[in-house]
Amino acid sequence: MKIRFLLMLTSLVFFLNACSKDDNAVLDILETPVANAPKDIVDNGFRAKWNYVSHSKSYLLDVSTNENFSAFVPNYNAKEVTDLNEVVVGLTGGTQYYYRVRAKTGTQISDYSNVISVVTTGSSGIPEDPTFLKVKANKLANPFFIGMAVKASQLTNGTPYDVILKNEFSSISAEYEMKMDQISTASGVYNWAVADKIVAYGNANKINVHGHALVWHNAVPQWLKDFSGTDAEFAVEVKKYITDVVTHYAGKVKSWDVVNEAVDDNGGVMRNTIFLKRMGPNYVKDCFQWARNAATAAGDTSLLLFYNDYATSTNIVKQDKVFSILDDLKTAKVIDGVGFQMHNTYLSPTKSQIETDLNRAVAKGLKIHVSELDIQVNQFNDITSFTNERRLAQKAKYKEMVQLYNALPAANKYALTIWGMRDNESWIPYSTELNHPGNDWPLLYDSNFAIKSSHTGFLEGLD
Numbered sequence: 001m002k003i004r005f006l007l008m009l010t011s012l013v014f015f016l017n018a019c020s021k022d023d024n025a026v027l028d029i030l031e032t033p034v035a036n037a038p039k040d041i042v043d044n045g046f047r048a049k050w051n052y053v054s055h056s057k058s059y060l061l062d063v064s065t066n067e068n069f070s071a072f073v074p075n076y077n078a079k080e081v082t083d084l085n086e087v088v089v090g091l092t093g094g095t096q097y098y099y100r101v102r103a104k105t106g107t108q109i110s111d112y113s114n115v116i117s118v119v120t121t122g123s124s125g126i127p128e129d130p131t132f133l134k135v136k137a138n139k140l141a142n143p144f145f146i147g148m149a150v151k152a153s154q155l156t157n158g159t160p161y162d163v164i165l166k167n168e169f170s171s172i173s174a175e176y177e178m179k180m181d182q183i184s185t186a187s188g189v190y191n192w193a194v195a196d197k198i199v200a201y202g203n204a205n206k207i208n209v210h211g212h213a214l215v216w217h218n219a220v221p222q223w224l225k226d227f228s229g230t231d232a233e234f235a236v237e238v239k240k241y242i243t244d245v246v247t248h249y250a251g252k253v254k255s256w257d258v259v260n261e262a263v264d265d266n267g268g269v270m271r272n273t274i275f276l277k278r279m280g281p282n283y284v285k286d287c288f289q290w291a292r293n294a295a296t297a298a299g300d301t302s303l304l305l306f307y308n309d310y311a312t313s314t315n316i317v318k319q320d321k322v323f324s325i326l327d328d329l330k331t332a333k334v335i336d337g338v339g340f341q342m343h344n345t346y347l348s349p350t351k352s353q354i355e356t357d358l359n360r361a362v363a364k365g366l367k368i369h370v371s372e373l374d375i376q377v378n379q380f381n382d383i384t385s386f387t388n389e390r391r392l393a394q395k396a397k398y399k400e401m402v403q404l405y406n407a408l409p410a411a412n413k414y415a416l417t418i419w420g421m422r423d424n425e426s427w428i429p430y431s432t433e434l435n436h437p438g439n440d441w442p443l444l445y446d447s448n449f450a451i452k453s454s455h456t457g458f459l460e461g462l463d
């Protein structure tokens, strides 16, 4: 009996032993993890997620552009991760990706999880508001013009450009075709054809025409640069030009930038242009007076005269000099408004810098034209494609500018003009002065005339 009992006990010990070995074997087979839906999807990546597997020490993450994982996104071929999620980066916007994981402990690796598919946002992933800009602006208690810089060659009836221009914009400025070097071919000789086309387009379509610009140091015709007469005779030529152009467009052009960029970027002094050298520091006031006299003589008593300049929000020494010129012009009663070009970036100027600049003009009772707005997103050349991060930063910056402008007192508002329609038409990458190192996407429409988030930001700024 004792022996039987001992035998039973021994077999029980063996049995228990065997059982515990079996248990260990079960524990050694790693469970298959469950991959979860991604989070934080952006243009160039997303956060891949999965569930915990007991006894696993890490997970092996695969990311591919095809469901069969026949090729991997670089760096994501069994990438070892110790967490239960991983931010996948370096992807392309608007593209379909797939991911899966395996659990790992020591040399043991589980089966593959389920496959999760994810599409990075891309531009098409962000819902945009298709409302027309001027339609929304015209519903404001105190509406203002929504302007666009144009070239005569773009104004062909029925083209996508023309349709958008008529739907969305209520003012136009010539990008360069109404400057002195384009219109004046010799003393008293004018080539009106191209400028006339722009003005006629605006007038025929009930779009405001802003004249840009009568006097600018970068658009002096060769004959005037070479002018060999006295300084007094030089001034007579400038007076004749201003008088003839203002008279030619009297009643058709509602406002003119009389002088563009008369202040230097350094030292708070006037820019040392041919006009300053030949006519002295009063030349700005003289040009305004000649423009005013010409309009009055032509029976146009409502022509608005603007001084236009750039970078005054960030360059305070320059801002001070511009405002001292504006003071002189106010005292002489020859100026109506000031144009702030606003060739900005997604980082600069700050909201309060812009606010301070605009408020100085409000305090002087001047009309304000945000005259050449564009917002760069690649001024450091650190992106090779338009990322969602920049897209949204640019949207916020456009919204901020429009909000600031819209908040101005009614009497100070005139127009907010965008400097070009499509990104691929912008002057920014080609400007030698800006010395912009790469491509950029500064405007409201992409190269296919599709509205961008900047356009939606503009609309939101009108709320």
Ligand code: GLA
Pocket: 175, 176, 212, 260, 310, 341, 372, 427
């Ligand atoms: C300045 C001028 C504009 C235009 C831009 C570049 O801002 O005021 O007329 O030439 O440069 O497009």
